[in-house]
Structures are given as C-alpha cells and as structure tokens.
Amino acid sequence: MSEFTIRGTFQTHRGERAFETTIDATNENVAREHTFANFGGRHGLNRQQVEIEEVEAQ
Numbered sequence: 176m177s178e179f180t181i182r183g184t185f186q187t188h189r190g191e192r193a194f195e196t197t198i199d200a201t202n203e204n205v206a207r208e209h210t211f212a213n214f215g216g217r218h219g220l221n222r223q224q225v226e227i228e229e230v231e232a233q
Contacts, residue, residue: 176199176200176201177199177200177201177202177232177233178197178198178199178232178233179197179198179199179200179203179206179230179231179232179233180195180196180197180229180230180231180233181194181195181196181197181198181206181207181210181227181229181230181231182194182195182227182228182229182231183210183225183226183227183228183229184225184226184228185214185218185220185224185225185226186220186224186225196210196213197233198210203230203232206230207227207230210225210227211225
C-alpha cells in the first residue's frame with residue numbers, strides 16, 4: 176500500500192473550506208474513493224460537494 180496526500184475543498188453552509196488528508200491506498204483512484212467516503216460518512220456530504228484538486232503519492 177502507498178500513502179497519498181489529497182488536497183481540495185468542500186462545501187459547508189458557510190462556504191468553501193480547504194482540506195488536506197493522508198490516506199493509505201493501493202492506487203490513486205482508491206485514495207479518491209476513500210476521500211469521498213470519509214466526507215460522506217463524517218460530514219454527510221455528497222460527491223458534488225467535495226472537490227479534489229490534487230492527489231500526490233508519498
């Protein structure tokens with residue numbers, strides 16, 4: 176497994192907020208999916224409310 180740093184923004188009722196998170200995943204696509212799942216589970220956001228701007232392998 177590789178480590179990926181994901182940067183982007185997500186929508187809140189107060190506007191956009193930036194985020195940066197690190198995820199262990201087998202590839203970049205899996206890292207993106209984990210990010211969407213985490214925001215959906217923790218914040219109740221759907222995919223349209225999360226914008227991934229950069230995925231960087233560590």
